[in-house]
Amino acid sequence: LLGEWRETFGAENVAVEVQHHAAGRGEEALAAALIELAEREGVPWMVAGDARYALPGERRALDVLTALRHECTVDEAALRGLLLPNDEWMLQPPERVAERWSGREEGLAATQEIASRCEFSLAWVRPPLPAFPVPAWASADAWLRERTFAGARERWGATPSEAQTKQLEHELTVIAKLGFSGFFLVMHDAVREARSRGILCQGRGSAANSAVTFCLGVTAVDPVKHGLLFERFLSESRVDGLTEAPDIDVDIEHDRREEVLDYVYERYGRAHAAIACVVQMYSAPTAIQDCMRAYGIPAEQAFALSKRLHYAEPSVGVEKLREGMAKEFGLDVESARGKALLAAIGAFEGLPRMRSTHPGGFALSAAPIGEYCPVEPTTMGRTILQYDKDDLDAVGIPKFDFLGLGALAMTRRAFDVIEARTGKRPELYALPQDDPATYAMISKGDTLGTFQIESRAQIASLVHTKPERLYDLVVQVALIRPGPIQARFVNPYTERRRGRERVEYAHPALEEVLARTMGIPIFQEQAMRISQVLAGYTAAEADELRRTMGNQRKQARLVAALTKLRDRMVERGVEQPVAEQIVEDLQSFANYGFPESHAWSFALIAYATSYLKAHHPTEFYIGILNAQPMGFYSVATLVQDARRHGVEVRLPCLAGGSADCTHEERGDPARPALRLGWRFIRGI
Structure with a gap:
């Protein structure tokens, strides 16, 4: 067979792989025989290793996983010969390989020669975007331009201003240069289809920084009016040699999201679409449960112990066990077996445990996506990528996000009732945004059931900050978040x-x-602007700083980026103490900074739900009850709140009611009664 390969492919393209893991005489004899075969047939032999794990300590994890796969303990797996004989099956360091093959350097030379002939680029596994169908006269770039300016005339009037036109021209140039026109057309088409079916949807996140997405109707926030940075969404800067793909998140009524997904799948073909996965890593509880099961410890004991550690990392679990928790559960971690158990638990640090389906992100490809990316089948005849969102970003694969949002479902249901009663259907973005009654209600903290501002922390803050306009709600949405709270910005903002x-x-x-x-950095865009104003950063440099600040996994990189920012500010005349204070403030909320555009998108829905509660309370409560499960509060709490707001709540009626809540007219034409649905009767 080797001779046939040599004749077919050429001796220079065939080599015999030889391994050495110190696994005994049998392996040594096999290696010698393979070398002899290669020399006899006139082909090179090369050194390689059968790496099963990266680092020596990870062998313990492999042993546990092997035992679990065969449904036995580690001891039983060893007796059955299922475990590797030593620790040599890792990625070997070069010096160790050279030492092992000392005297037979020709094998090492062949390995290096073959490696020098190999090349790989992440671009090879980046599937091409499907060609969006456009008129015969137009390219994707030209059609996107036509659709964008048509939308601009609807949004801004027949003649957009110079600033609006300039912004659109800039964005369209960048989009075309980076080759993403088709991406925007796909999103525009999906949103158009959703709205044609009467499904409420709204783009959010950094996409709301784009005037193009605004004019296409994907997002609802005017970035020109509000001075939002397009570069927060898309820039020409490079990440690891690849263009960073745009990220558009579209919220859809949570119970109608599948309709939109089915439309996209049918339009582009199921072989050409796949949902991104979510990689769940080992935590202390899961590592302890798996390891203790593999070491023969009763499952009840393992579960009881793991519950004490919540979501800590495996290394934290090892520390807690050493500090005394093990004794509480009758474990001797000082014995040889106990030490082996701790080593096994620690070996799971940073290892993936399982994959699940991303809530809304998927990728599209012009060719069958499995030709570029690893895929596997999932439910409903769909396909899941073995890439998570970070992998997609690293490769440069655009991710299409359609996410379910209960607040939109409840709003649409409330609109349905209003239309049924009055013959007029409200429009989400046509509601008056300066309504005094709505802001008075919000300022009293009467926001139970509304979107984003109904938590106890938000209610407590609203009572003090007393929002008076929509931008106050934008700040409020971003203020009660881990970043500002961790940076201790909430109290200064409130006092100011x-x-x-x-x-x-x-x-x-x-x-x-x-x-x-109020002089406090709350949004990611503000960090970007600070770097531009005080340090002279370009828009691309500012966006790179923003990406670094948002990467929790690379703290050393964050420190380096902030040091560079401080030095650049000092070079441009900012006093050293001032520069250091600014950097300290930015570092405090670095990992949790909120995009202003995202806050705008959420604030619009927060206001709309508050407006409904203030002016159409019965319809509001019908909407939220029929959209359950969603939100912070139980059905009983919502019903009590409805009664506090003067809504007559009637008990379910099997004779004349329905499964969902309905309205029933009564003496007050402005405030109908609410009839609870059958589905809220326990057992039905």
Whole structure:
């Protein structure tokens, strides 16, 4: 066979692989025989290793997984010969390989020669986007331009302003240069189809920074009016040699999301579409449960112990066991077996445990996507990628996100009732955004059941900040988040908002950046603008800083980026203490900074749900009850709140009611009664 391969492919393209794992005389004899075969047939032999894990300590994890796969303990697996004989089956360091093959360097030379002939690019596994159907006269770029300016005339009037036109021209140029026109057309088409079916949907996230997505009707926030940075969404900067793909998240009524997904799958073909996966890593509880089961410890004991560690990393679990938790559960971690158990638990640090389906992200390909990416079948006849969202970003594969949102489902149901009663259907974005009654209700913290501002923390904050306009809600949505809370920005903002603390700026130039947030950085876009104003960063450099600040896995890179920012500010005349204070503030909320465009998108829905509660309480409660499960509060709590707002809540009626909640007219034409649905009767 080797001779046939040599004749077919040429001796220079065939080599015999030889391995050495110190596994005994049998392996040594096989290696010698393979070398002899290669020399006899006139082909090179090369050194390789059968790596089953990366680092020596990970062998313990492999032993546990092997035992679990064969449904036995580690001891039983060893007796059955299922485990590897030693620790040599890792990625061997070059010096160790050279030492092992000392005297037979020709094998190493052949390995290096073959490696030098190999090349790989992540671009090879990036599937081409499907060609969006466009008129015969147009390219994708030209058709996107036509659709965008048609939408601009609907959004801004027959003659968009110079600033609006300039922004669109800039964005369209960048989109065309990066080859993403088809991506925008796909999203526009999906949103158009959803709306044609009466499905409420809205783009959010960084996509709301784009005037193109606004004019296409994908997002609802005017980025030109509100001064949002397009580069927060898409820039020409490079990440690992690849263009960073745009990321558009579209929220859809949560119970009608499947309709949109089915449309996209049918339009482009199921072989050409796949959902991204979510990789769930081992935590201390899961590592402890798997390892203790493999070491023959009763499952009840393992479960009881693991519950004490919640979501800690495996290494934290090992520390807790050593510190005394093991003794509480009758484990001797000082014995040889106990030490082996701890080593096994620690070996699962940073290892993936399982894959699940991403809630909304998927990729499209012009060719069958399995020709480019690893895929596997999943339910409903669909396909799942073995890439998660970070993998897609690394490769540069655009991700299409259609996410279910209960708030849109409840809003649509409320609109249905209003239309049925009045003959007029409200429009989500046509509601008056300066309604005094709505802001008065919000300022009292009467927001139970509304979107994004109904948590106890939000209610407590609203009572103090007392929003008076939509931008106040934008700030509010972003304020009660881990970033500002961790950075201790909430109290200063509240005190300044109430006039109890003076608004101050670390540098005079920061006033234009931070004035609307009381001198406090709350949004990611503000960090980007600070770097541009004080450090002279380009838009691309500012976006690179934003990406670095959002990467929790690379703290060393974050420190380096902030040090560079401080030095650039000092070079441009900012005093050292001031530069250090600014960097410290940015570092405090680096991992959790909220995009302003995202906050705008959420604030629009927060306001709409609040408006419904203030002016159409019966319809509001019918909407939220019929959209259950969703939100913070139980059905009983929502019903009690409805009664507090003067809504007559009637018990379910099997004779004349329905499964869902309905309205029933009564003496007050402005406020119908609410009849609870059958589905809220336990057991039905």
